[in-house]
Amino acid sequence: MSSFRRLAAAAVLLAAAPALRAQQLPTPDQARRVLESRPDLAAQLRQEISGSGLTPDQIRARLRASGYPEDLLDTYLRAPRSARDSVAGGLPSDDVLDAVAALGLADSTDTLAGRDSLRSALRRRRLARDPRDANRLDSLVDARDSLADDTLPRLTPARRRPGARTVVDSGMAIFGLNVFAGATTQFDPNLAGPVDANYRLGPGDRLVLLITGDTERAFTLDVTREGFVVIPGVGELPVANLTLAQLDDVLYQRLGRLYSGLRRGPGATTRFSINVARLHTNQIYVLGDVAEPGSYRVSSAGTALTALYAAGGPTENGSLRRVEVRRGGRIVDTLDLYDYLLRADGSHDPRLQSGDVVFVPVHGARVRVHGEIVRPATYELRPGETMADVMRAAGGFTAAAVRRRVQVSRILPPNERAGGDAGRVVIDVASVGTRDSGLGTREGAVPESRVPSPESRVPAFPLEDGDVLRVFPVSDRVARRVTVKGDVWSPGMVGFTPGMKLADAVRMAGGLKPDAYLGQVLVSRLRPADSSRVQLRTAFKDASGATSEDVVLQDDDEVRVFAVGDMRPATFVAITGAVRRPGRYAYREGMTLRDLVLVAGGLDRRAYLGEAEIATPPADGSARLAVARRVPLDSTYLLVADRGAQNDGQAGPRAAPEVALEPYANVLVFAQPDGAAERARRVTLTGEVRFPGTYTLLAKDERLSDLLQRAGGPTKTAYAGGIVFYRAHGNVGRIGVDLPSVLRDAHYRDNLLLQDGDSVHLPAYSGVVEVQGAVNAPRAVAWVPGKSLDYYVRAAGGTTRTGEMRRAYVTQPDGAVESAVARRMMPDVVPTPKPGSVVYVTERDPADHSVESVQKLAVLAQILGALTTIAVVLRR
Incomplete structure (x- = not known):
C-alpha cells in the first residue's frame, strides 16, 4: 500500500x-x-x-x-x-x-520521503483539474499565437494542459517543456524493483540478509543514522557509502568467521544473499529557473531527471541543454535533456546523493523552426551548433517541403542596425536536403544504407540567438497532368506523358458516356508565356473516343466533353387544383394524366371526378396563349378509397380512357361544387346555455341564432348582452355582437354566419362596471341604470394627475368599444356603460402637452405680431 x-x-x-x-x-x-x-x-x-x-x-x-x-x-x-x-x-x-x-x-520515514514529491504531484494535478487555470493557460496560448510570425515566443507557458490548442506549424512551443506538463510517473524511481550492484547504501535503508545451506537464518537490518547495521552474532558493520558489490565482499569476510561453510566458489555449503527492502531518501535542492524551486526528498534510486520532474521541470526561461548537478561546491555532471528526448541517452543522468544541488540556468540561444518540418518548435542551441543540428533535432523535412532553400529571419546586432526598421534581415540558405537530411550526421543514428551523401545534407550554416527558420511548402500547382471534364465515366485529372493524344486522355478517363456529344470537343491550352489560355476544338469519330484529328495534348490541358442531354430543353408538365402535391414535374415521353396524378400524390377528397381541364401550348403557332380541353375522370383515379368522399360527378362504372400528355401541359383538377367534400366545420359554444359543447355545422348558411337554438337556448342566468364571440379564421379575433337584438329578430344584422373555428361564450349576468387606468382608486363599481362614463370615473376616485378624461373609453360586454365624442356646437356624446363593461381612462402623453403649448405660443405670437403691425400703421 x-x-x-x-x-x-x-x-x-x-x-x-x-x-x-x-x-x-x-x-x-x-x-x-x-x-x-x-x-x-x-x-x-x-x-x-x-x-x-x-x-x-x-x-x-x-x-x-x-x-x-x-x-x-x-x-x-x-x-x-x-x-x-x-x-x-x-x-x-x-x-x-x-x-x-x-x-x-x-511511518515517519515514508512520510518525509514522499511528502515533497507528493506536494509537487498534487500541484500538477490541481492545475490539470482546475478549469480556471486551464482557461488561464488558454489565454496565454492565444496571446502567444497572436505574436508576429517572425518573433520568438515570449508567452509559452511552463505548464500546459494536455489537449490544449496549438498551431501545427507555428514553432512557438518550446521543445521539451511538454514532457513536464502532465502528471506522470515516468520519471519516478522504481521503489519495488531490485537495485544494481552500484547502489550506495545510506541511513534509512532496510536490508534483508538470508543465509541458507548448513544453517537457515533471515535478518532484517536497518541502516542507522550512524551508517551501520547490527547482525546478530557478527556485531556492528559499517555500510554507509558502500555499494552492494562492496558489501558482498565485507559480508564474505565477516560472516565467514562465524559460518565455516560460507566461502566463494562451488564448494561452499553455506550461502547468503543481501537485498535492499527499503530505500533511503536524499535531501536534494533544485534551484534556478524551475517551476517550483526548493528542497526535495528524493529516493536514493532517483537521478537528476527525477528531481527535476519533482520540481515541475524548467520554466520558459530555463535551459534544457545545461542542467548542472553540483556536489560539494563543484559541478560533477551536466545533463542535456535533448539527449533524453532525441536520442534516449541517459549516460549523463547521474544518481544523486544527499546534499546535491540540481541547478537550471537561464536558457542559451534559441531559434524557432516552423513550416514544412517534422517537429516545428523553438529549440535551444549549444555553442557551435549549426542549422544541420537544429534540423536534426526537428526531425528533418516533411515530404511537402521545398528543399532548395531554408529562409532565416535574423535580428541584427545593435551595432549593425542602420536605424529605423532595419533591425531584421532575411537570409536564404541553399539546401539540397533529403527526407533523412541531417539524421545521419551522428554516427549510428540511422543505418548506413540510409545515410545521405555529403552533398545532400543540410549545410552547417551558423545560427544566432533569435533566428527564425522557415521551410516553405511546395507549390500547389500540379504538373504533368491533363484534366478531362464533362460526359466521361471518370472525370478528373489523368497523368500526362509526352506525345499523349486526346483519345488517350479520354480513354484514361473511362471513355465516353452513351449520350456524349460527338460533334465537338474543346481543349483549353495554357500559354506558358503569359498564363493565358487558348481554345482548341475537334470532333469525335465515334463513341470510342477517336477524333477526326490526332490532337496532341500538352501539359495542363483541359478537355471538355459535352452531353447531348444537357443541350435538350427542360420539358415539364404542371398540375394544380384538388391534388395532394400540386406543382411542376418533369415530363417523360408517353406520360399520361393518370401518371401525373400518381406523381402528384393522388387526388384529395375535394376532387371532382367528372372531368379535368388540360391546357397546352397551341400547336399551330397561333397567337393564342394556350388551348384547353376537358377530359373525363372516374373513381379509378382515386388511388386510396376514401369513405368520406362525396363524388357527385363521378363518371359511372366504366373506366375513363387514358389521356396522353404533351410537354408543358397544365392540368387543372376541379374541386367538387359547393365544397361538398369539405371537412366538417366545428364551432365551440360555452357558458350559460342548456347544452354547451362543440357543435358541427349542418349547413354553410347556419347562423348564430340557429346554433343557440340547437343548444337549447340561453339559461335564466345568461347575460345576452355580454356575449363573447371570437373568430379564429383569418385572425379576426373578437367581434362585437348585439345578441339581445338577434334573439328578438333572427334577421338582425348581427346574426352572423358561422365559420369553422368560431368560439361563442355566453356569460352569467354581472351587475358591476370595472374602472381601470389612470384613476385614483381602480375598482369595480355597481352598475346604475342610465349613468354615464363620468359617474363611474368619479366613483373610482376621479382621474389622476396624468389622467386624460377626454380620451376615456368603454368596452361594452358584447365587445363593442365606445369613446367620448366632443362636439363644439352640441353637447358631448358620453357613452353609457352597461352591466359587465370596462371603463378605461388613458394617461396623458407628456409630449402632447409640450407640443400643444408650443402651438398655442405660436398662435399667440402671430396675434401679437399682427397687433403690433396695426399699431405702427395707425401711428403713421
Whole structure:
C-alpha cells in the first residue's frame, strides 16, 4: 500500500487547519466542525481508511494518543450506505501533508520521503483539474499565437494542459517543456524493483540478509543514522557509502568467521544473499529557473531527471541543454535533456546523493523552426551548433517541403542596425536536403544504407540567438497532368506523358458516356508565356473516343466533353387544383394524366371526378396563349378509397380512357361544387346555455341564432348582452355582437354566419362596471341604470394627475368599444356603460402637452405680431 494512501486517510480531517503550517494541531472541536462542514470529504476518507491497512481499534488508539476523541471517525469506519458516499472527493491540500507529519499517524520515514514529491504531484494535478487555470493557460496560448510570425515566443507557458490548442506549424512551443506538463510517473524511481550492484547504501535503508545451506537464518537490518547495521552474532558493520558489490565482499569476510561453510566458489555449503527492502531518501535542492524551486526528498534510486520532474521541470526561461548537478561546491555532471528526448541517452543522468544541488540556468540561444518540418518548435542551441543540428533535432523535412532553400529571419546586432526598421534581415540558405537530411550526421543514428551523401545534407550554416527558420511548402500547382471534364465515366485529372493524344486522355478517363456529344470537343491550352489560355476544338469519330484529328495534348490541358442531354430543353408538365402535391414535374415521353396524378400524390377528397381541364401550348403557332380541353375522370383515379368522399360527378362504372400528355401541359383538377367534400366545420359554444359543447355545422348558411337554438337556448342566468364571440379564421379575433337584438329578430344584422373555428361564450349576468387606468382608486363599481362614463370615473376616485378624461373609453360586454365624442356646437356624446363593461381612462402623453403649448405660443405670437403691425400703421 503506497504511503500516500496511508497518510491521506487520517489527515483529511485536518484539511481546514491553517495553524498546521506552524505545526499546531487543531482542537477536537475544530476537527469535528471540519468533517461536518465538508461532506465531500467523507467518501475520500472512507476510501483512504479502507486502504490504509489499519484496523478500527488502531485508528482509535492513534486518535486517542493525538488528543482527539477516539470515536471521531467512527462514522467513516463503516462502509458507505449509498453510491453517493462512494464518490471520491478532491485532492488533499498542502495542510493535509503537513498534518501527516505533525500527527505521526504513518511511518515517519515514508512520510518525509514522499511528502515533497507528493506536494509537487498534487500541484500538477490541481492545475490539470482546475478549469480556471486551464482557461488561464488558454489565454496565454492565444496571446502567444497572436505574436508576429517572425518573433520568438515570449508567452509559452511552463505548464500546459494536455489537449490544449496549438498551431501545427507555428514553432512557438518550446521543445521539451511538454514532457513536464502532465502528471506522470515516468520519471519516478522504481521503489519495488531490485537495485544494481552500484547502489550506495545510506541511513534509512532496510536490508534483508538470508543465509541458507548448513544453517537457515533471515535478518532484517536497518541502516542507522550512524551508517551501520547490527547482525546478530557478527556485531556492528559499517555500510554507509558502500555499494552492494562492496558489501558482498565485507559480508564474505565477516560472516565467514562465524559460518565455516560460507566461502566463494562451488564448494561452499553455506550461502547468503543481501537485498535492499527499503530505500533511503536524499535531501536534494533544485534551484534556478524551475517551476517550483526548493528542497526535495528524493529516493536514493532517483537521478537528476527525477528531481527535476519533482520540481515541475524548467520554466520558459530555463535551459534544457545545461542542467548542472553540483556536489560539494563543484559541478560533477551536466545533463542535456535533448539527449533524453532525441536520442534516449541517459549516460549523463547521474544518481544523486544527499546534499546535491540540481541547478537550471537561464536558457542559451534559441531559434524557432516552423513550416514544412517534422517537429516545428523553438529549440535551444549549444555553442557551435549549426542549422544541420537544429534540423536534426526537428526531425528533418516533411515530404511537402521545398528543399532548395531554408529562409532565416535574423535580428541584427545593435551595432549593425542602420536605424529605423532595419533591425531584421532575411537570409536564404541553399539546401539540397533529403527526407533523412541531417539524421545521419551522428554516427549510428540511422543505418548506413540510409545515410545521405555529403552533398545532400543540410549545410552547417551558423545560427544566432533569435533566428527564425522557415521551410516553405511546395507549390500547389500540379504538373504533368491533363484534366478531362464533362460526359466521361471518370472525370478528373489523368497523368500526362509526352506525345499523349486526346483519345488517350479520354480513354484514361473511362471513355465516353452513351449520350456524349460527338460533334465537338474543346481543349483549353495554357500559354506558358503569359498564363493565358487558348481554345482548341475537334470532333469525335465515334463513341470510342477517336477524333477526326490526332490532337496532341500538352501539359495542363483541359478537355471538355459535352452531353447531348444537357443541350435538350427542360420539358415539364404542371398540375394544380384538388391534388395532394400540386406543382411542376418533369415530363417523360408517353406520360399520361393518370401518371401525373400518381406523381402528384393522388387526388384529395375535394376532387371532382367528372372531368379535368388540360391546357397546352397551341400547336399551330397561333397567337393564342394556350388551348384547353376537358377530359373525363372516374373513381379509378382515386388511388386510396376514401369513405368520406362525396363524388357527385363521378363518371359511372366504366373506366375513363387514358389521356396522353404533351410537354408543358397544365392540368387543372376541379374541386367538387359547393365544397361538398369539405371537412366538417366545428364551432365551440360555452357558458350559460342548456347544452354547451362543440357543435358541427349542418349547413354553410347556419347562423348564430340557429346554433343557440340547437343548444337549447340561453339559461335564466345568461347575460345576452355580454356575449363573447371570437373568430379564429383569418385572425379576426373578437367581434362585437348585439345578441339581445338577434334573439328578438333572427334577421338582425348581427346574426352572423358561422365559420369553422368560431368560439361563442355566453356569460352569467354581472351587475358591476370595472374602472381601470389612470384613476385614483381602480375598482369595480355597481352598475346604475342610465349613468354615464363620468359617474363611474368619479366613483373610482376621479382621474389622476396624468389622467386624460377626454380620451376615456368603454368596452361594452358584447365587445363593442365606445369613446367620448366632443362636439363644439352640441353637447358631448358620453357613452353609457352597461352591466359587465370596462371603463378605461388613458394617461396623458407628456409630449402632447409640450407640443400643444408650443402651438398655442405660436398662435399667440402671430396675434401679437399682427397687433403690433396695426399699431405702427395707425401711428403713421
